[in-house]
Amino acid sequence: MADGRVVGIDLGTTNSLVAYMEGEKPVVIPGVDGSNLVPSVVALDPMPKDGGRPTVTVGNSARKALIETPERAIYSVKRLMGRGLGEIQQELKLFPFRIADDVEEGEVPRIQLGEMKFTLPEISAYVLRQLKRNAERFFGTPVKQAVITVPAYFNDAQRQATKDAGRMAGLEVLRLVNEPTAAALAYGLDRRKEGTIAVYDLGGGTFDISILKLRDGIFEVQSTNGDTHLGGDDIDNLLVAIALDEIYSENGVDLRREPSAVQAIRKAAIEAKIRLSSEPSAHFDIELPNGDRYQREIPREVFDQLIEPVLDRTTGPCRQAMQDAGVTPEQLDEVVLVGGSTRIPAVRQLVDNLFELSARGKKAHTDLNPDEVVALGAAVQADILAGASKATEELLLLDVTPLSLGIEALGGTVAKIIQRNSTIPASATEHFTTGVDGQTNVAIHVVQGERELAADCRSLARFDLKGIPPMPAGLPRIEVKFLIDADGILQVSAREQRSGQQAQIEVKATYGLTDEQVESMILESFDHAEEDFAKRLLIEARNEAETILAAVERAPQHPAWNQLNEQEQTNIVAARDHLVAVKQGDDMKAIREGTTALDQATRHFAELMMEEAVSTAIRGKTMQAAGDDLDENVTAPHPMAPAEFK
Amino acid sequence: MLKVLESAVPVECWSCSVAHNELTLFCPHCSKIQPPQEGNYFSVFSLQPRLNIDVEALEHEFHRLSRRLHPDRFARASENEQEWSLADTALLNDAYRTLKDPIRRTEYLLKLHGAEIGEEHAGKNRRPNEMGASRAPADLLEEVFDLNMQLEEMRLAKAGGEEDSSLKQSLTEAKTKFEGLLNAVDGELHTQWSAWDEGDEAARHDAQNKMVALLDRRRYLSNLVREVNETLGA
Numbered sequence: 017m018a019d020g021r022v023v024g025i026d027l028g029t030t031n032s033l034v035a036y037m038e039g040e041k042p043v044v045i046p047g048v049d050g051s052n053l054v055p056s057v058v059a060l061d062p063m064p065k066d067g068g069r070p071t072v073t074v075g076n077s078a079r080k081a082l083i084e085t086p087e088r089a090i091y092s093v094k095r096l097m098g099r100g101l102g103e104i105q106q107e108l109k110l111f112p113f114r115i116a117d118d119v120e121e122g123e124v125p126r127i128q129l130g131e132m133k134f135t136l137p138e139i140s141a142y143v144l145r146q147l148k149r150n151a152e153r154f155f156g157t158p159v160k161q162a163v164i165t166v167p168a169y170f171n172d173a174q175r176q177a178t179k180d181a182g183r184m185a186g187l188e189v190l191r192l193v194n195e196p197t198a199a200a201l202a203y204g205l206d207r208r209k210e211g212t213i214a215v216y217d218l219g220g221g222t223f224d225i226s227i228l229k230l231r232d233g234i235f236e237v238q239s240t241n242g243d244t245h246l247g248g249d250d251i252d253n254l255l256v257a258i259a260l261d262e263i264y265s266e267n268g269v270d271l272r273r274e275p276s277a278v279q280a281i282r283k284a285a286i287e288a289k290i291r292l293s294s295e296p297s298a299h300f301d302i303e304l305p306n307g308d309r310y311q312r313e314i315p316r317e318v319f320d321q322l323i324e325p326v327l328d329r330t331t332g333p334c335r336q337a338m339q340d341a342g343v344t345p346e347q348l349d350e351v352v353l354v355g356g357s358t359r360i361p362a363v364r365q366l367v368d369n370l371f372e373l374s375a376r377g378k379k380a381h382t383d384l385n386p387d388e389v390v391a392l393g394a395a396v397q398a399d400i401l402a403g404a405s406k407a408t409e410e411l412l413l414l415d416v417t418p419l420s421l422g423i424e425a426l427g428g429t430v431a432k433i434i435q436r437n438s439t440i441p442a443s444a445t446e447h448f449t450t451g452v453d454g455q456t457n458v459a460i461h462v463v464q465g466e467r468e469l470a471a472d473c474r475s476l477a478r479f480d481l482k483g484i485p486p487m488p489a490g491l492p493r494i495e496v497k498f499l500i501d502a503d504g505i506l507q508v509s510a511r512e513q514r515s516g517q518q519a520q521i522e523v524k525a526t527y528g529l530t531d532e533q534v535e536s537m538i539l540e541s542f543d544h545a546e547e548d549f550a551k552r553l554l555i556e557a558r559n560e561a562e563t564i565l566a567a568v569e570r571a572p573q574h575p576a577w578n579q580l581n582e583q584e585q586t587n588i589v590a591a592r593d594h595l596v597a598v599k600q601g602d603d604m605k606a607i608r609e610g611t612t613a614l615d616q617a618t619r620h621f622a623e624l625m626m627e628e629a630v631s632t633a634i635r636g637k638t639m640q641a642a643g644d645d646l647d648e649n650v651t652a653p654h655p656m657a658p659a660e661f662k
Numbered sequence: 663m664l665k666v667l668e669s670a671v672p673v674e675c676w677s678c679s680v681a682h683n684e685l686t687l688f689c690p691h692c693s694k695i696q697p698p699q700e701g702n703y704f705s706v707f708s709l710q711p712r713l714n715i716d717v718e719a720l721e722h723e724f725h726r727l728s729r730r731l732h733p734d735r736f737a738r739a740s741e742n743e744q745e746w747s748l749a750d751t752a753l754l755n756d757a758y759r760t761l762k763d764p765i766r767r768t769e770y771l772l773k774l775h776g777a778e779i780g781e782e783h784a785g786k787n788r789r790p791n792e793m794g795a796s797r798a799p800a801d802l803l804e805e806v807f808d809l810n811m812q813l814e815e816m817r818l819a820k821a822g823g824e825e826d827s828s829l830k831q832s833l834t835e836a837k838t839k840f841e842g843l844l845n846a847v848d849g850e851l852h853t854q855w856s857a858w859d860e861g862d863e864a865a866r867h868d869a870q871n872k873m874v875a876l877l878d879r880r881r882y883l884s885n886l887v888r889e890v891n892e893t894l895g896a
Contacts, residue, residue: 190737191734191737231725232725234725234728234729236725397734400734401734401737401738402737402738403735403737403738412728412729412732412734413734414728414732438755438759439755439758439759440755441733441748441751441752441755442752442755442756442759443749443752443753443756444756499748499749499752500752501733501748502732502733502734502748502751
């Protein structure tokens with residue numbers, strides 16, 4: 017039986033986190049740089065001269081590559097997970113990376129990153145592996161099991177892709193938990209309340225609403241709804257589009273096709289957005305390539321008006337969720353806000369109106385950090401699954417499937433067999449027969465969604481029931497059992513009842529990888545060798561030290577170096593010398609501390625370097641090559657997050 | 663403890679090898695989960711097939727059983743136990759979903775007793791719109807005909823961008839009327855529940871036929887109300 021710790025992972029569009037239960041309290045595990053958030057960015061280091069595989073970096077270090085070598089970096093992969101080639105191509109119009117040239121329709125999409133190609137679950141696996149390593153560093157023991165969160169509105173393929181990513185990262189995924197449900201768990205833990213609560217989760221790229229009933233430690237989801245393409249990204253896109261339009265009409269400079277310039281504007285837009293959450297007005301100031309400045313004062317009222325259409329898209333799902341749960345706003349005892357975008361005052365106002373909070377003398381719950389609450393909840397669920405813990409032994413999560421499951425019937429219509437918002441695990445048994453004498457196989461098309469026509473729903477899989485004994489038409493009776501498991505993933509089994517024969521079933525998932533493919537993509541095997549775990553931690557600590565030492569070695573040549581004051585320079589040199597000394601020894605802890613100290617000492621320098629890179633980029637000096645590498649269809653390539661332009 | 667009410671055969675627990683007479687989901691001796699048995703939704707809750715159910719007690723029992731059976735409780739158990747927990751919990755959830763809803767519960771019980779219910783002809787050769795609910799009840803033919811005309815008019819008006827308030831009002835009135843009829847059907851169903859639960863075989867047979875007809879009528883009426891709502895709301 018497996019043992020060891022089970023960690024909770026929030027695999028986010030923008031940032032990812034790993035957390036665990038420390039006694040009765042969930043806590044986030046920081047990374048080597050001391051930060052709780054690991055940006056969900058993956059980058060490929062330069063090709064080694066000896067021709068081996070280039071190193072893959074993740075998180076803050078990979079973020080630098082977004083500006084310096086955008087063709088070797090990838091982000092926001094979650095938006096692409098579990099999607100088909102056509103959909104990905106559509107989405108990629110807004111991203112500066114592209115699908116490998118040799119991928120054909122029906123094949124598993126691979127993204128070209130530098131000279132290498134990766135499937136989307138592989139890229140997520142690198143993020144997960146980083147979180148796994150962060151946890152292993154923290155505990156000093158191997159971590160092999162995890163709970164991973166997904167948007168509640170994720171479909172079967174998106175869930176399966178996430179699970180595959182976990183396996184590739186060397187993690188046994190004990191459970192996929194829906195993000196809003198995880199948040200409810202994190203909140204419910206110290207409250208132990210009873211009643212009906214709504215969780216409104218507006219993140220970087222996805223929106224979820226879930227309504228739950230809490231009773232005796234049981235968290236029973238009543239309904240869920242959402243939009244897997246709605247989040248803070250959409251607000252950033254709006255601001256960027258307006259800035260680009262205004263720059264074009266007022267200054268006559270068209271920056272729309274300049275990825276690095278768009279990136280710089282986006283950075284400014286995000287900063288303005290964040291400032292507007294706490295201040296009545298934000299200043300927008302960018303130097304243009306021709307030396308002019310684009311300056312704007314954005315009052316909050318203007319910002320609120322601007323984003324209203326984006327925020328309004330959350331009300332439909334909220335109303336539907338309330339209707340499906342059979343509750344009215346006044347029956348909601350509590351409302352919990354999750355996701356970074358719920359820091360925006362206009363979002364809080366909308367939630368207040370929608371659920372009639374002020375009118376009832378209530379306030380939405382915001383006391384847990386909206387960036388961390390999902391990971392904390394995942395840690396609670398991990399503790400439940402690990403069992404034998406006093407803190408969580410009374411807790412149980414009963415979640416639902418967000419989308420109806422159906423079978424394509426005559427005329428392309430859908431016969432629903434499991435309704436949305438059914439508690440999972442859920443099952444349905446259907447009987448099929450033949451239409452022609454002697455027919456030995458029957459094809460079944462399974463879809464997910466609420467629309468009436470199969471073509472408008474999400475195709476999940478095509479099954480071929482084979483080996484039916486030849487009989488007159490209509491006589492065979494094949495029983496097919498559809499089961500949605502606790503992760504929200506479909507399983508199918510079949511048997512022919514008249515002959516008692518087990519009908520063979522060949523499941524061809526419409527999207528996704530086969531078991532063999534996943535097996536072949538498991539990341540480097542040294543992650544699984546536990547006997548030399550301590551040795552590995554030491555090697556990793558030395559590698560981390562070497563990485564930062566190499567960067568510091570080049571520092572004095574960088575123009576940003578001279579912007580540091582003398583004290584800062586002395587501190588860096590001292591921290592460097594100390595790290596060089598301890599790196600010779602075998603004390604893994606000392607090496608790590610030395611690395612952290614040097615990282616702290618160089619933080620300001622790193623920021624100066626970033627700023628330098630960005631301002632160089634907007635003058636169009638270093639990044640020209642980036643645009644040339646992009647696909648012709650790309651209309652608005654930029655390295656930080658997607659934008660949409662006419 | 664979960665048990666199947668009929669055809670109990672002695673079986674041996676896979677874990678402690680102690681034989682137990684009842685087909686239970688947990689071994690009475692060592693409390694380990696047992697392979698799933700064929701059972702109906704009522705037997706999952708140790709209930710006799712009845713239409714009048716204490717829904718509050720049902721929820722309580724659902725939560726109690728969920729705590730023991732849910733896959734979360736078996737995340738680190740053997741593969742077999744995980745599989746059984748998954749199958750048992752799916753059955754438990756399906757049973758709870760069906761029994762807590764009065765209409766689904768009625769349909770399910772009648773189906774157990776061999777009745778053919780409109781929605782039950784599921785499968786490949788079915789069109790969702792042809793599920794036995796297309797025939798209007800004889801006493802409503804005229805009103806339904808009028809209503810359909812008005813619905814058509816309303817759709818045309820909407821397509822033309824017009825707002826016909828008198829039409830809207832008469833549709834709203836029709837909706838209220840049909841909702842009233844729906845409530846009446848529910849009341850009658852309720853009466854038949856008791857007739858079925860308490861009656862002898864002949865009375866049950868009679869109640870069953872009445873309920874099948876009432877469910878057909880109900881399905882027709884609720885489709886109609888939904889259609890009016892959609893047309894008014896769209």
